[in-house]
Amino acid sequence: MSTAVTFAAVFAAVYAAHMVADHWVQTDHQARTKGAPGWAGRLSCAVHVATYTLTAVVAVAAVAWRCGLDLDPARVTVALLVSAVSHYIADRRTPLLWLAVRTGSARFVALGAPRAGRDDNPCLGTGAYALDQSWHVGWLAVAALIAA
Numbered sequence: 001m002s003t004a005v006t007f008a009a010v011f012a013a014v015y016a017a018h019m020v021a022d023h024w025v026q027t028d029h030q031a032r033t034k035g036a037p038g039w040a041g042r043l044s045c046a047v048h049v050a051t052y053t054l055t056a057v058v059a060v061a062a063v064a065w066r067c068g069l070d071l072d073p074a075r076v077t078v079a080l081l082v083s084a085v086s087h088y089i090a091d092r093r094t095p096l097l098w099l100a101v102r103t104g105s106a107r108f109v110a111l112g113a114p115r116a117g118r119d120d121n122p123c124l125g126t127g128a129y130a131l132d133q134s135w136h137v138g139w140l141a142v143a144a145l146i147a148a
Contacts, residue, residue: 001069003148009067010060010076011144014083017059018140021052035093045091053084060147071147079147086139090132100131 026048034045057080064071089095100109111127 001067006069006071007144007148009063009069010071010079010147011141013059013063014056014080014140014143015137017056018052018136020059021055022136025051025055034091041092045088048091049084049088052087053080056080056083076147079143079145082146083139083143086142087136090135096131096135097128105131 030044030048033041034048035041036044060071060076060080063069097109100106105127108127109131111130113126113128
């Protein structure tokens, strides 16, 4: 099978796994505490990333089996490690905020967020969420390239 086809199949698998793991597998507690300072936040984020990565392993294995992909286990391991580390960095929140400020996106981060002291716009459609998801998808593409 061509590298392009393998890349496309692996990317589809890790993208689908990302969406399921980030929105269904992740617990409410993890979502609320994974960015908290200290060891409690680090542990919450690590547990989320572990379940996230396990979801990706299952998805990649299912796609490889069903589509007849001949994947190198070492390359897949490195790919999913890259995905896991990049996911942990993003979900600790401070690193992406730091990056957004330094790249001129600080105002975009606040887009759609409730104003201080008010709960007037609770939604998923914030600038911070968009930057978070685009970071993840970019790294999923890198992971798929590594696996392919």
